[in-house]
Amino acid sequence: MNNTVELRDHTREIRLFRIRLAICAVIVIILFGLLFSRFFYLQVSQGEHYTTLAEANRITIQPLTPNRGLIFDRNGEILAQNYTAYTLEIVPDQVKNLESAIDELATVVEITPEDRRRFNKLKRESTRFKSLPIRSRLTDIEVARFAENQYRFPGMDIKAHPLRxxxxxxxxxxxxxxxxxxxDKDLEQFEADKRLKNYRGSTHTGRIGIEKSYENALHGQTGFEQVETDAVGRPVRTLSRVAPVAGNDLTLSLDIGLQQAAVQAFGDYRGALVALDPSNGEILAFVSKPGFDPNLFVDGIDHANWRLLNESIDRPLNNRALRGVYPPGSTFKPFMALAGLELGKRSIRYAFNDPGFFSLPGSSHRFRDWKPGGHGWVDLRKSLVISxxxxxxxxxxxxxxxxxxxxIGQFGFGREIGIDIPGEVRGLLPSPEWxxxxxxQNWLPGDTISVGIGQGFNLSTPFQLTFxxxxxxxxxxxxxxHFVKQQVDHNKHLVEDNFVEEMYRLNLKQEYLDYVKQALTDVTRPGGTASRAGANAAYTFAGKTGTSQVINIKQGERYNASRINERHRDHALFTAFAPAEDPKIVLTVLVENGGSGGSTAAPIARKVLDYFFLGKMPEPAEKAG
Known part of the structure; x- marks a missing residue:
């Protein structure tokens, strides 16, 4: 067996090794060059950009919602206030299977079918909001239970929100x-009004009434804070803060005691009352009965309560004082009397023998007086006293x-007068053009006759009659x-307290005014249509009763309330001022389907006046069968 020994060429191997080493060195240098270039690109060329992105991930700007201004009556009683409630909110975009997630959530916190309906409605109507509430007003136990299980519910969180x-x-x-x-519609309006920035973080806005018309004053100014967060988005520390500014507090001219007395005086009747101070236009009481509980609407009214309110035959959502239109009936007559005197169609001394009806020339149709057979000899004073x-x-x-x-249009009929809550309607003072x-159709002579006693096409609101x-x-x-008497800011510094505005003056003869006012004073005395209401009063008051027809009565028939459906009976009206010699209050009472103004509306007005002057809280009115 031959053993062959191979001799290694060390020189050649060293040369190959050096070549390989050089190639590796070049590759390493190239790789390090590429790495250095990338580092240079990121740190130098794009350094500012990525620094900004990093800061954005680490620092967030959070809006701070201001406290809404409070609302008081003229005596300092609170009418609208704030409280903080825990709300469970969901960011739909961060929840994969929303319905399943809500099902699972319901095992931790009670979620009713109505909560789901309200949430789905908000999701449709508020697409620009990232976070939407699924449950409001959580208890401390519910908050603790959710906090313990929050890891199971990404995209859901509990937030503390101020509520009304x-x-x-x-x-x-x-x-x-x-x-x-x-x-979304509100946000579009805020954007158009350049107010969107001030509503970042806000969830509510005024819908009706004072809350809507004084929204800008009540809302306040939104604040902001810079917050540093950790990797999972939890706040670590506050870097800077601009505090929110609370909204202005409003003091109204409304007297809640008088308001309560008026509502109590109505008893079970439906209707409206408006009372104001004639020396400055301050509204003292403003009743529309029945009303509704506004607390139901603050965080979204549930379906059952909405149906109860919206479908009720009593229409509690209708503001009868401002938006309810009714024929003014005989409350229209004082202004007709002034028109007759001022335009020279009647004199104070003019009188005639009343047959109990009037017919147009060449017509057999009779416009009947409410009293068959007439009232005998009637002058202007008596025409008002006995209507x-x-x-x-x-x-x-x-x-x-x-x-x-x-x-008569000069007295505010048939037009918007102006008031610091939304929703006023014009009523109707008819004309041929209208x-x-x-x-x-053309205007007919008979149309004019009906207008003369506040009937026919004539329609007005209780607010217009009071004005x-x-x-x-x-x-x-x-x-x-006006309702608002004073505004103060969050530091209790006066913002505004001069809301009194004289609109205009009518050029009327004092002699005629005094004569009509004296006749209206006699309306509340023996022989007048409101004598029952005026009996034994500790003060003088002037007024005019009215009866407003709901359905037409055929020629030759007489009105009989007992034979008519309660909702088809006449409306009762009474408008008055007191004391007659130096008025401190003007008021109008409208009782829907109340019958006679003298027997129903005037006694209610008397009870309200007794409270105003004597502090006597009234007994509820007894409703006729």
């Missing part, structure tokens, strides 16, 4: 209104519709009606 509470509830619902959750229809049929015929429309446009009576009580001076 209305301690007087239904009593002032149509005045104060309520706040509601902000939706003689025939007198005003004749006067309307002599004046003509154009004179009626132009003169009828032509509305019905494509008109203020003008009469004030000898023609009109002050702008």
């Amino acid at each position: 509470h209305y301690p007087r509830g239904e009593l002032v619902s149509h005045v104060i209104g309520y706040i509601g959750r902000i939706n 003689c229809d025939t007198y005003y049929y004749m006067l309307a015929h002599d004046l003509g519709i154009t004179n009626i429309h132009n003169f 009828k032509k446009k509305r019905f494509k 008109a009576m203020m003008l009469l009580a004030n000898d023609g001076r009109a002050y702008k009606p």
